[in-house]
Amino acid sequence: MKPSFLPLFCLLFLLTDLHSAELARDGATRWKIVLPDEATMVEKTAARELSEHLELLTGAEFPTIAEKDAPAGGKSLIFVGNTAKAPKKDYKFDEILIKMDRGNLILAGHKKRGCLYAVYSFLQDVVGVRWWTPDDTFIPKKPRLLVADSLSVSYAPQMVSREMYHRDAQPGVFSARMKGNGGIAPEYGGAVRIINFAHSFYKYLPPEKYFDAHPEWYSEINGKRKHEHAQLCLTNEEMTRELIKNVLETLRKNPDAKMIDVSQNDWHGCCTCAKCKAIDDAEESHAGTLVLMLNKVAEAVEKEFPDVLVESLAYQYTRKPPKTLKPRDNVLIRLCTIECSYIQPLDGPQNRKFAADMEGWSKLAKHLFIGGDSQ
Ligand SMILES: [Zn+2]
Structure with missing residues (x-):
């Protein structure tokens, strides 16, 4: 043969x-x-x-x-x-x-x-x-x-x-x-860039400029408004208006921008005022108030910058998706993997919760990024 x-x-x-x-x-x-x-x-x-x-x-x-x-x-x-x-x-x-x-x-x-x-x-x-x-x-x-x-x-x-x-x-x-x-x-070809990435709440509303006159724009923790290791009071309408104004100003200075970050500081300390708490309790996640605020910012951004996505972090206390609130189509959620193990599969014991959150967000959000480091 x-x-x-x-x-x-x-x-x-x-x-x-x-x-x-x-x-x-x-x-x-x-x-x-x-x-x-x-x-x-x-x-x-x-x-x-x-x-x-x-x-x-x-x-x-x-x-x-x-x-x-x-x-x-x-x-x-x-x-x-x-x-x-x-x-x-x-x-x-x-x-x-x-x-x-x-x-x-x-x-x-x-x-x-x-x-x-x-x-x-x-x-x-x-x-x-x-x-x-x-x-x-x-x-x-x-x-x-x-x-x-x-x-x-x-x-x-x-x-x-x-x-x-x-x-x-x-x-x-x-x-x-x-x-x-x-x-x-x-x-x-240049980088895909996100303006003000990341942990940008205080880049738009620095406490040294705003806190004395507007303590109610910042987190209420144990009944007290504070800015150290805190966040913004995401249901405060006056705060949201100033935030939108500063986000739009940033975009006007960056005419090539396609994405802008509006995201929580790199620690916990979210607002627990009655209004924020009611929404987060109903949504079973602190991402509730976050998405509500992001949608308002994104609606304003879309009017002037229809091609720009408003990016934010689903990170630590906001990683779990809200129960009902959906981000607008021009919102981009970046799921952060800091709690994950990169040597385990997604269904491994350390990653299962993250996989469930990812699946949850994928049902709500048009755009998802995965990012961040791991333990
Ligand atoms: Zn609040």
Whole structure:
């Protein structure tokens, strides 16, 4: 039986070759990288990352040219970014597109940085590069590099914000290669930023400015209004008006902002005045008064900034979702995992409650983030 397999293998290899593009052979290439004539900073980064990795991989130099210098109807071209070859469509945020197209390769996507993530996905999933850590990268040696003609990948991440709170994962270039989008430089597409993140109640209403004249804007604890290790009285309407005014002023100073944080201070001390207590008791969670206040802020924000989300924390005493109150569609709840164990699964003993809270919030809120550190 054995010898009869041989021709079959040869045939399979032949078929693979017939249906593949040869990007490099014997450490040489005739392929070129093509950028739009007016390439953006990110498109240039994407082309550089691609050419550097391909050279390490194949030993061949892949030159980069402008689209105007590419031969019309030419082949063996890798189009990076928003070139005339890139399919025109309404790309979702951070969406990528990887496609072989009649002898050319297209690496494109959402205008912000889709092409950069397309390059990273191509290098990782198609070619076999592995960025294990910021200091440890595996680049296979492929003096002959074949890419299947049928290659076609289109993907938009389900998570809008992806940031790793781990020192080794923070360096910008590594984070971008991991498809993170927090804390990365403009040439990698810039960060998904939340204005005033986080624990921002006192950033808007600092007690040294407001407490003496308005003690009732702050928490009532054991029958006394206080601001040390306290929060805001979230049912106080005058406080809410001033908070809205200051949130809107902050947004006017940050015209590019897409998210703004309005969240509790980093300690307990929520308000237990009769009005707050009645709502929180009825909602069986201190998130009751929080959502009520957030909805008022978000309604005002929406009138002037319809694209902005008001982000807040479901954290410690507000982690449990309210019983009936739903956040408005332009409110973004960030569930904080500080009590969780990262070495246990979600149904592990330390994480079960968190999983239940996450499920509860997912029924109420249109937008959810998960964030924070763990024990
Ligand atoms: Zn209160």
